[in-house]
Amino acid sequence: MEVVTGALPSVITKLAGLAAGEYNLQKGLKGEIKFLQEELESMKAALEDISRTPAEQLPNNDKIWSRNVRELSYDIEDSIDTFMVQCKDKGLGKQHGLKKVIDRSLHLLMQPKVRHKIAKEVREIKSRVMEVHERRRRYEVNLGVDKPVTVDPRLFTQYTEMKELVGIEEARDEFINNFLTQGNNIPMKQGKTVSIFGFGGLGKTTLANAVFEKIIAQFDCCAFVSVSQTPDLKRLFKGLLNDFGKSINEEILDESRLIKVLREFLLDKRYIVVVDDIWDISVWKRIRCALPDNDVGYSIITTTRIADIAEQAGSAYKLKPLSSNNSRKLFFRRIFGNKNKDNNEEIEKCPDDELAEVSDRILKKCAGVPLAIITMASLLACKVRNKLEWYEVYNSVGTGMENNMDVENMRKILSFSYYELPCHLRTCLLYLSMFPEDFEIDKDRLIRMWIAEGFIQWEKQGKSPFEIGEFYFNELINRSMIQPIQDQYGVLNSCRIHDMVLDLIRSLSIEENFVTVLSDMDSTSPSNTIRRLSLQNGKESDIIAQATRNLLQRARSVVIFPAAVAQVPAAGSCRFLRVLDLEHCNLSHTDSLKYLGNLYQLRYLRLYSTHISQLPEEIGNLQFLQTLDVRGNPISILPSSVVELRNLMCLYIGSITRVPNGIGNLTCLEQLSTINIIEELGQLTELRLLRIRLDEWNDKLLGCLHKLQKIQELCIAVHRGPHNIGGLNAWVAPRHLRLLNAEGSCWFSTLPAWVNPSFVPVLTCLRISVRELHQVDLDILGRLSALRHLWLMVDNKNLGILQGLIVSPGSFPCLEFCHFFKFVWPVVFQKGAMPRLRELWLNSLFYAREARGVGSSDGGLDLGLGNLPSLQDVKAMLRCEGASKEEAEQAKAALKHAAKMHPNHPHHHIRIDVY
Numbered sequence: 001m002e003v004v005t006g007a008l009p010s011v012i013t014k015l016a017g018l019a020a021g022e023y024n025l026q027k028g029l030k031g032e033i034k035f036l037q038e039e040l041e042s043m044k045a046a047l048e049d050i051s052r053t054p055a056e057q058l059p060n061n062d063k064i065w066s067r068n069v070r071e072l073s074y075d076i077e078d079s080i081d082t083f084m085v086q087c088k089d090k091g092l093g094k095q096h097g098l099k100k101v102i103d104r105s106l107h108l109l110m111q112p113k114v115r116h117k118i119a120k121e122v123r124e125i126k127s128r129v130m131e132v133h134e135r136r137r138r139y140e141v142n143l144g145v146d147k148p149v150t151v152d153p154r155l156f157t158q159y160t161e162m163k164e165l166v167g168i169e170e171a172r173d174e175f176i177n178n179f180l181t182q183g184n185n186i187p188m189k190q191g192k193t194v195s196i197f198g199f200g201g202l203g204k205t206t207l208a209n210a211v212f213e214k215i216i217a218q219f220d221c222c223a224f225v226s227v228s229q230t231p232d233l234k235r236l237f238k239g240l241l242n243d244f245g246k247s248i249n250e251e252i253l254d255e256s257r258l259i260k261v262l263r264e265f266l267l268d269k270r271y272i273v274v275v276d277d278i279w280d281i282s283v284w285k286r287i288r289c290a291l292p293d294n295d296v297g298y299s300i301i302t303t304t305r306i307a308d309i310a311e312q313a314g315s316a317y318k319l320k321p322l323s324s325n326n327s328r329k330l331f332f333r334r335i336f337g338n339k340n341k342d343n344n345e346e347i348e349k350c351p352d353d354e355l356a357e358v359s360d361r362i363l364k365k366c367a368g369v370p371l372a373i374i375t376m377a378s379l380l381a382c383k384v385r386n387k388l389e390w391y392e393v394y395n396s397v398g399t400g401m402e403n404n405m406d407v408e409n410m411r412k413i414l415s416f417s418y419y420e421l422p423c424h425l426r427t428c429l430l431y432l433s434m435f436p437e438d439f440e441i442d443k444d445r446l447i448r449m450w451i452a453e454g455f456i457q458w459e460k461q462g463k464s465p466f467e468i469g470e471f472y473f474n475e476l477i478n479r480s481m482i483q484p485i486q487d488q489y490g491v492l493n494s495c496r497i498h499d500m501v502l503d504l505i506r507s508l509s510i511e512e513n514f515v516t517v518l519s520d521m522d523s524t525s526p527s528n529t530i531r532r533l534s535l536q537n538g539k540e541s542d543i544i545a546q547a548t549r550n551l552l553q554r555a556r557s558v559v560i561f562p563a564a565v566a567q568v569p570a571a572g573s574c575r576f577l578r579v580l581d582l583e584h585c586n587l588s589h590t591d592s593l594k595y596l597g598n599l600y601q602l603r604y605l606r607l608y609s610t611h612i613s614q615l616p617e618e619i620g621n622l623q624f625l626q627t628l629d630v631r632g633n634p635i636s637i638l639p640s641s642v643v644e645l646r647n648l649m650c651l652y653i654g655s656i657t658r659v660p661n662g663i664g665n666l667t668c669l670e671q672l673s674t675i676n677i678i679e680e681l682g683q684l685t686e687l688r689l690l691r692i693r694l695d696e697w698n699d700k701l702l703g704c705l706h707k708l709q710k711i712q713e714l715c716i717a718v719h720r721g722p723h724n725i726g727g728l729n730a731w732v733a734p735r736h737l738r739l740l741n742a743e744g745s746c747w748f749s750t751l752p753a754w755v756n757p758s759f760v761p762v763l764t765c766l767r768i769s770v771r772e773l774h775q776v777d778l779d780i781l782g783r784l785s786a787l788r789h790l791w792l793m794v795d796n797k798n799l800g801i802l803q804g805l806i807v808s809p810g811s812f813p814c815l816e817f818c819h820f821f822k823f824v825w826p827v828v829f830q831k832g833a834m835p836r837l838r839e840l841w842l843n844s845l846f847y848a849r850e851a852r853g854v855g856s857s858d859g860g861l862d863l864g865l866g867n868l869p870s871l872q873d874v875k876a877m878l879r880c881e882g883a884s885k886e887e888a889e890q891a892k893a894a895l896k897h898a899a900k901m902h903p904n905h906p907h908h909h910i911r912i913d914v915y
Helices: 008-019 029-051 060-086 097-136 156-163 168-180 204-218 233-244 255-266 281-288 307-313 324-336 353-366 370-381 387-397 407-419 423-434 443-453 465-478 499-511 541-547 617-621 640-644 700-707 775-782 885-901
Strands: 192-197 221-226 271-278 298-304 315-318 483-486 492-496 516-518 532-535 557-560 579-581 604-606 627-629 650-652 671-675 689-694 713-718 739-741 746-750 765-772 789-794 805-807 817-821 827-829 839-848 873-881 907-914
Touching: 008 029, 008 060, 168 192, 168 204, 168 315, 192 204, 192 307, 204 221, 204 271, 204 298, 221 233, 233 255, 233 281, 271 281, 281 307, 298 307, 307 315, 324 353, 324 370, 353 370, 353 387, 353 407, 370 387, 370 407, 387 407, 407 423, 407 499, 423 443, 423 465, 423 499, 423 532, 443 465, 443 492, 443 557, 443 579, 443 604, 443 627, 465 492, 499 516, 617 640, 775 805, 873 885, 885 907
Parallel strands: 192 298, 192 315, 221 271, 271 298, 516 532, 532 557, 557 579, 579 604, 604 627, 627 650, 650 671, 671 689, 689 713, 713 739, 739 765, 746 765, 765 789, 789 817, 805 827, 817 839, 839 873, 873 907
Antiparallel strands: 483 492
């Protein structure tokens, strides 16, 4: 809610704490604090009233007054927090002997001065509040009443299904037939460059990706990169090499050498590249230098909003808006669900006759632009299905927009959707303007930042702050304000923000002085005190110099992206800093951490891959610290003072980093990764994420896991010694387990009884080894309706269990990645099984003469790959024992034939080992 009410919610709570008596305030001061509380409550209510009207419709006086109140709230909170820190015995708990006695005596002598100072500041604050109050009386606000906001309970899986743009197959096939084939679906042998151009939000990136996925199997190597308005070409070229699978010593390569390496690598390879979101033809020409013409063929697909760039880049393809029918399908799918319940067909007609007319009118304003349709549909999906309510939305978006979409009208739709968000979601969304364009924003990172900034109020809601943060994150997805991204395990772990949404929230952030972004695109000197600073792609040292002066003294968040700076600005003067994120900045030759222990208000510290070898002992002074991330650094052991950080909720360290004794004191920890000891682990009962890496199995781990009943994600890795068999047999997973990764580290004797949809209904990723697996066990696994990623190793062959297995119709409804390891041939996929499976790996699949075929009339040679409608990638390694070479080759040929005949033409790599 901060963008609306500033720091007022937390200030009001903290004033109540001051008045409660704990701080022994001067006589008479409690009455003045009570007056401040009541006055600030009224101001908070007035700000919430004002927030219901879009900024462009507000009188200037209201804008000015609102901004002044927010700025005042930050100053009040800074004063209160400083007083609270000064009243605590900072660091005394770690001192001993005479020094402790002296420091405690000096501290006690200073207390009267501190209380006198806060009394003076409270009275000054009261004077400023009364001044603002008098100004407020001159312009009363009466802007209506908030409408109730309905929480959308739909899950991520449903959202992603909605987001698949209807009509994309038609555009994809038209594009491929017109530009990338010679007819009859025969790939072109010569090189081809084609540019997709069109209005923002039409789905250019979606089309490029659909084409890319469809024809990728025809090429030796492939890559998909994005340019954006603030390109970092060195990072882009490294991304190309990484996608191509070319390893390099990237630290020593400059831009020109990266281009040379790319050209040499691609010269004899048939390659496909998508270069997304080009804004400058000169940038495109530099990228084109790295993509050589050759004799074996290539396809380069670019996207841009600018027709001139498209025409200069190559053949131009203008993307059209969706047809009326497809617009209706997309719109009604998002609101009412994917299919008609009666006939399982796409909905083209409004299921509610009362809403049919207003739906058509809203769709005319969307003009076939998918982003506009999805945004409006997501907004209406959160409202009551009432004709008057929907007409109010229709009338509020703007006039003169019917079948006429341009940047201004698209902005009206996005702006209206933004102002329809609850206040707390607006604040959280605006914070995303801290991140660069086309940046993949880690979900946990973002939520921890929200918590550190105080955007999430959880004390009265009975849930942890992170749980509420996840609710906010999912709600922004449901509102189509951010776009979800899954990791390789099918877990929702990050998001992107559409560049048109980012443009909107950037402009709002500037107007409200909420976030200041400094980059090559905008290197003007900020005129206001910086509250939150994001440094992006800034090459000029004067930008960094100005950012470290007086304007940063009141900063609450500082996030620096590595391409932005040659050196990190000293943060020692930022006394009110709550968030400091320096991921990938090189701190090895700076003293940037010298004054880290003085940042007493710090809640979030991310030093991921910053080349540091140690943390200062003074980090123990950061008593409010909630998140500490030092992964990717050669740190051998954390300082002993870390165990004093009693508010720490998230601790991320590298696998080589040891923790000091006393880690069990950190009882607020919810996320811990990657730890290499078991002692004291059972004391951390709030843990919901644990990654543990052991040199060898330790039976004590089981006792610790029994105590961790809030675990949602658990990863166990054992790297030395014999594999443990049955060590986890007695463990019962908590009901809310989402991810278990224990692959190869320890074996379950049989499939655990808790692996059942009634025990773990939200299990998304399962990576385990089970010695003995039967058909009934595979059927139970297939009923895990949330499962997206399965890695399963068995030992059936060594146990003499040579029966093949059947994946039955209707099983594994959401599975996208399946890795079967050491199974016995055949594994047969029947029609209706694994409808969403994209990747199938059959590793060490035993093909033996005595193996008994199942489910096939040809002795088990047909595995039913054609029954997997979403299949994109097949990898198989056959281990043939007791079979002739001819039999082995027949099995390999059957797999290759099935892959080639599949309508998706999936990538396939199949080999055999004969023993």
